[in-house]
Amino acid sequence: MTEMAKTYDPKQVEPRWYRHWREQGLFEAGAGQGDPACIVIPPPNVTGILHMGHALNNTIQDVLIRWWRMQGRAALWVPGTDHAGIATQNVVERKLHKEGKTREDLGRERFLEEVWKWKDQYGGTIVNQLKQLGASCDWSRERFTMDEGLSRAVTEVFCRLFEKNLIYRGHYIINWCPRCRTALSDEESEHRPVNGKLYHLRYPIKGSKKRLRVATTRPETMLGDVALAVNPRDERYEGLVGQTVLLPVLNRELRIIADDFVDPEFGTGVVKVTPAHDPNDFEMGVRHELEPIDVMEDDGTMAETAGPYAGMDRFACREQLLKDLEEQNLLEKVEEHDHSIGHCYRCDTMVEPRLSPQWFVRMKPLARPAIEAVKDGRIKFTPERWTRVYLDWMTNIRDWCISRQIWWGHRIPVFYCDDCDHVWADRGTPEVCPKCASGAIRQDPDVLDTWFSSWLWPFSVFGWPEESRDLEQFYPTDTLVTASEIIFFWVARMIMSGLEFMDDIPFRRVYIHGTVRDDDGVKMSKSLGNSIDPLDIIDRYSADALRFSLIMLTATGQDVYLSDEKFEIGRNFGTKIWNAARFMKMNDDGAAFDPRRPPFDEMALEPDDQHIIARLNETIASVSENLERFRFNDAALSLYDFLWHNFCDWYVEYSKSVFYGEDEQRKQDVIRVMHYVLCASLRLLHPIMPFLTEELWHAMGYTAMSSSIMTAEWPESFGYEEMKPWGVRRATVEYVEAKHDLIRVGRTLRADYDLKPKQRPAFRVRPSQERFADMLHEDRGSVADLLPAAEVVVDREFHPESAMPSGISRLGTVYMSIEGLVDVEAEIQKLHKQLETVEQGLTAVNRKLENENFLNKAPREVVDTQKQRKSELQEKSRKLKRLIGTLRNA
DSSP: OOOOOSSOOHHHHHHHHHHHHHHTTTTOOOTTSSSEEEEEOOOOBTTOOOOHHHHHHHHHHHHHHHHHHHTTOEEEEEOEEBOOHHHHHHHHHHHHHHTTOOHHHHOHHHHHHHHHHHHHHHTTHHHHHHHHHTOOOOGGGOEETTSHHHHHHHHHHHHHHHHTTOEEEEEEEEEEETTTTEEEOGGGEEEEEEEEEEEEEEEEBTTSSOEEEEEESOGGGGGGOOEEEEOTTOGGGTTTTTOEEEOTTTOOEEEEEEOTTSOTTSTTSEEEEOTTTOHHHHHHHHHTTOOOOOOBOTTSBBOGGGGGGTTSBHHHHHHHHHHHHHHTTOEEEEEEEEEEEEEETTTOOBOEEEEEEEEEEOOHHHHHHHHHHHHTTSSEEESTHHHHHHHHHHHTOOOEEOEESSSSSOBOOEEEETTTOOEEEOSSOOSSOTTTOOSOEEEOOOEEOTHHHHTTHHHHTTTTTSOOHHHHHHOSEEEEEEEGGGIIIIIHHHHHHIIIIISSOSEEEEEEEOOEEETTSOBOOTTTTOOOOHHHHHHHTOHHHHHHHHHHHOOTTOOEEEOGGGGHHHHHHHHHHHHHHHHHHHTOOOOOOOTTSOOGGGSOOOHHHHHHHHHHHHHHHHHHHHHHTTOHHHHHHHHHIIIIIIIIIIIIHHHHHHHTSSOHHHHHHHHHHHHHHHHHHHHHHTTTSHHHHHHHHHHTTGGGTOSSGGGSOOOOOOOHHHHGGGTOOHHHHHHHHHHHHHHHHHHHHHHHTTOOTTOOOEEEEEESOHHHHHHHHHTHHHHHHHTTOSEEEEOTTOOOSSOOOEEEETTEEEEEOOTTTSOHHHHHHHHHHHHHHHHHHHHHHHHHHTOHHHHHHSOHHHHHHHHHHHHHHHHHHHHHHHHHHHHHHO
């Protein structure tokens, strides 16, 4: 056994053990090493840095992987990063901007060289941060969504879908980000409420002095109007259908059409039809064969078709257009109007619906088998409520826009022949057209949506489309751990791709964890300034403290509410365990034995021994079951309650009287019990607190069992029948539980009369349960040590001659003698002063609660606090009066 420092130093311990684990190859899992258990990491963006969401997500994954590894399974956690097309291109473009350059200045090839340089220099940041967290990924298998193997998989998938006519190119309204200058999928356009305005415009009817009033939230798009529409059953506009109005400012003639889409109740019941800038208008335009007019460029400025507003920013155009309309008396009124507007999920720019030629995947055929895989239970969601969310979205799924107008990413493998107009998808880089042999060919300039590579992640990381032993061994994977916001981005798409290309599900279970929020319930965000940096927490408290606190606070599927102080939970817990282990070493005789199978059947186990052994085995069963059910916080709470309270607070305290005594055999028995308990407890705790447990594993001499706790066997739990040969009895364990309650009552009596630790009163116990009376009499020595007491007398007939401090416990009534220990008159005076203070506080609280003005105007939580305060003061008053009465009658 090594010498243990007085204080645990995680800054020295954690890096050392992480290096050791990697050097020994303990994170690696080869095919054929046992029952496979695989997780593929949700690949963080190569631009990312560790935030609390990452910390929670990856801690949960690491808990599962370390647990499976200790169960003897071939546990594999595949790491990797995502190329993050839009985000990474934005980072590099900002860098170029500082140098006075644009990507167009460099050209496509040189720009991509710059992106790869940036990736090589900074792309490993989040990976290194995950290592600080303790993530036990098999780093020898680290993948990147743009590496050669994954790129080959992307091309193969595109070509297969293209050949099955599941990929097509079409002109549709898509979400367009003017800042990133690319299309976005529906999921990438994050809608949020905006305090906007509703503009009421007047459109002159040709050949009449009448005008039609039209309400719009985006007046600048009116420059692309091709018609006005009314509901065919709206009596207000009977006779107008087919007539012509003049587009304000541009004076273009527009036809009035009738369409059931128009809601007569919204606005004026007349809507402008702008097929190039609104998805509903686009559908209307198709129905009525209207030619769209695009009035915006890809950077959000107005196009030549916008007439006098060409070249203006869209919002500057809006401002000028409204002034012009007002001058022409064509702006009737402006109303406040709250509505929801899409924003780019990467740069937060307001998205512009825009007609654009894009590549799409037909999703309905892919969705059908993915729906069945969840319905028939092959894939299970935890919490189960997410099943309905998934199924609802999949049932109403829309085609996926997969093309992006940027340069960083997988270039779309589609080629065009300028001579014969042939269009084809190719797995290679063709030099001539396969149809006419012309060399006048060119590749589509767009790249694929980043998610197009990550939806293949569960099988592409194993070398697909090539066959491999890894693919055979580890696919399907076991569990996916992720957040709810990417169920549609990623989870659903992986299920579809797995069934399409592997003919099997990609994972069996999906665990959806909650969102990390601050103590006020607001989602943590750097922009809001309420985020907590996990690396700062690791530096201040340790990675183990961060991990344990997160797990303990994370109820299944519920959001997590955090503040800096909550990470003290994990730090204090680690300190408690360290101190207990150090105490054991100070009292260990160094005799060698196997803590997994101590010779309990040869020992005379005392009641406290039996109790701690039984509670340990209950904890083993509880932790194992809760991990299996993804109830991670319940597993942590079981460990916390057992180690802190049962082991440290009770058994370690109990052991002190043994170690300070003269019975050498008893000392050996107790230390063996302690080693059995700690050895199993460290293994239970290892998945959550890997560094502390590895350090103690070596410090306590458990390496004879396994050179690393990471490869030690997961503890086996035993029931009372199996522990019977050891001498563990259920009745004895129940007695110790009741004894603990008796000691708590006795300690409360001591505290009530402010007795110092050295003051040892005599206690009398009148048992209420005959079955425990003899056991308590035999065990009175340990009870006296734990109270502490001068003596503990068990007397079934005891009745005090005068008032005596007492309390009721599960074992019976506990009486404490204060004779010679308390100055009765001085104590009564002190209690009277305390009572006076309490009564003053109670009067003040009552005054507030009887004040109608306070009750009506104060916030509800303030009133509730005062009511709680009243209840507490009333209870304190009753207790003080009872103590005073007892002293007077003593």
